[in-house]
Amino acid sequence: MxxxxxxxxxxxxxxxxxxxxxxxxxxxxxxxxxxxxxxxxxxxxxxxxxxxxxxxxxxxxxxxxxxxxxxxxxxxxxxxxxxxASQDPKPHRDALLLRLRAAAVVGTAGIEADLRRHLELHERQLAEYREIERRDFPPGRDGPEDRLRHLVLRAGIDLETFWIQWLGHALAEFAHLPDAGEGERPGEPRA
Amino acid sequence: MxxxxxxxxxxxxxxxxxxxxxxxxxxxxxxxxxxxxxxxxxxxxxxxxxxxxxxxxxxxxxxxxxxxxxxxxxxxxxxxxxxxASQDPKPHRDALLLRLRAAAVVGTAGIEADLRRHLELHERQLAEYREIERRDFPPGRDGPEDRLRHLVLRAGIDLETFWIQWLGHALAEFAHLPDAGEGERPGEPRA
DNA sequence: CACGCTTATGCAACTAGTTGCATAAAGCGG
DNA sequence: CCGCTTTATGCAACTAGTTGCATAAGCGTG
Known part of the structure; x- marks a missing residue:
């Protein structure tokens, strides 16, 4: 709440x-x-x-x-x-990770394109954050409020960076997968 | 949905x-x-x-x-x-970052202890993930399903690692802050 | 065998968040 | 000054998620 x-x-x-x-x-x-x-x-x-x-x-x-x-x-x-006040972290929900797990059972058809799209979105968001950082937190400004707000922005930047890296790994993995993106069903017996 | x-x-x-x-x-x-x-x-x-x-x-x-x-x-x-099917990523919500931003306005009283608590929780979660990785993904297993599932687990591991690092930065920042944790109001004029 | 504990399933009410639409004033161009 | 677009506020209905409680069978034990 x-x-x-x-x-x-x-x-x-x-x-x-x-x-x-x-x-x-x-x-x-x-x-x-x-x-x-x-x-x-x-x-x-x-x-x-x-x-x-x-x-x-x-x-x-x-x-x-x-x-x-x-x-x-x-x-x-x-x-x-x-x-x-102390607050417990809410468990996160990430549909993309869920879809990847589902893909391990029903096949990877269609998901690779969406991974690429997400990668682009995260790259755009990261660029936006960096622009805000450049504009709002030049080297001089470092009062207590600025430090705290900068810290929050850093979290955003590092999170986007993480996703970009991870999506990179994921796409590299897909490149090694047999028939990647062709709708094979890994859970089923293969010919 | x-x-x-x-x-x-x-x-x-x-x-x-x-x-x-x-x-x-x-x-x-x-x-x-x-x-x-x-x-x-x-x-x-x-x-x-x-x-x-x-x-x-x-x-x-x-x-x-x-x-x-x-x-x-x-x-x-x-x-x-x-x-x-292509899906847009849901905007995330993170109460801890929100609280930090609020702290920049109303003061940091009480929040540092909760940062430490979160740090511990994330360290515990990371340990759990690593244990799962050790148990479920030994070097041999690398069929397509395993690779995908491992990828998902990697995301969990890397996310926890990110939070642990970020919370470390945050706590270091607090150590440099004047009167950290004593309820000062950075937005207000100081004596 | 009566009592309490655990396992298992489920309803109802509530809180939070989303979607679609309605209303009304201000600004603007012909 | 009439219609069109933009700005601004808001209601109502819906979907999703949470909390609290109810029910009932199985199981152990004094």
Whole structure:
């Protein structure tokens, strides 16, 4: 249950409207906690009802009008509490690894092309992260906040690097496999 | 929507009852696609209703009695279709990275201990993976199925290795931080 | 044999997340 | 000033996943 806390963090970094939050989730925060605009609007409503955030007063608060929120002291306190509380890591789910395991039983037909596609996607993401690193973390900036945020970005960079390497290994393995990509069924007797 | 396919894969590897599947999800398959027993029972019911699997005939099919399932040809076909179909990677969610980002705003109180705890958990998981590797993939075994399954295990091993390294960096960073773990608020002016 | 423990299956209610669509105002071009 | 697109907010329905509990048989033991 971390979406409210992701939103609190984003709002503390800068008070924003629902749509602005949505855009920022598409960029930085969404890299490790994605959310759609509907989730965000719903959660903003809840957080306001709970007294953790409030809408900044606007001139004409009408529909189709930006409505910006800011974090109240209670919200900051709740975020600090959650941040410091011990949490168990959630078990991950990775469909690609699952598919590879399935391929060991029903055959590898079609999967190699998708591995290549994933490789490209990860390379693109890595390039984006490196660009952010170059832009936001030049050698000079190294206050405590910068160090922490840089650390998070490093995780993103290293994870993408890992996937690129692993997909490389996987594709190399496929090159050695008999009839790779031709739909053979390794679990079945072969002629 | 991959749980049914995870179950089909597991059942193809070996026909099983709901509880046996649950146990196997706790071990091997659950490492990259976790599921509770309730999810599994529900899904087994659906898969049977759709004609993708069937219950193996038992002597006395009563409650509290093992009921094993096997995959029907339609199930194998569906799994092969799904395995070969192109799929976009789901955006990941990582609460720990989110917390670190929050810590950059509301302070790092309490989080360092949890980083250490996570480090330990990952070290334990890595040890488990290495044990599985030693046991299931000795140098001799290298048929196509083994290579694919080993590849999946390698991903698990390398991912754990990545997290262990990253958590090491993170903890080193904390050691350099002023007042680390004492609840300072880096976003606020300091005395 | 009655009691409690383990194995095995399952329902119901809840929480979280996704998808599709609706509404409304502002800006803009003819 | 009318229709079109963009910006902004939001509801409703659906799908997926989790939590808590219920049921029932088997098994051991005092």
């Amino acid at each position: 971390s979406l409210p806390h992701a939103i609190l963090t984003a709002l503390l970094e800068k008070p924003s409207s629902g749509l602005e939050l949505t855009r920022r989730f598409d960029r930085s925060i969404g890299y490790f906690w994605s959310a759609t605009h509907q989730q965000i609007y719903r959660e903003l409503g809840k957080l306001e009802a709970e007294g953790l955030i409030r809408a900044l007063p606007a001139e004409q608060p009408a529909r189709g009008q930006k409505k910006a929120y800011e974090v109240l002291p209670a919200g900051r306190a709740e975020l600090a509490r959650w941040t410091g | 991959s749980l049914p396919h995870a179950i089909l894969t597991a059942l193809l590897e070996k026909p099983s009852s709901g509880l046996e599947l649950t146990r196997r999800f706790d071990r091997s398959i659950g490492y990259f696609w976790s599921a509770t027993h309730q999810q599994i029972y529900r899904e087994l019911g659906k898969l049977e209703a759709e004609g993708l699997i069937r219950a193996l005939p038992a002597e006395q099919p009563a409650r509290g009695q093992k009921k094993a399932y096997e995959v029907l040809p339609a199930g194998r076909a569906e799994l092969a279709r799904w395995t070969g």
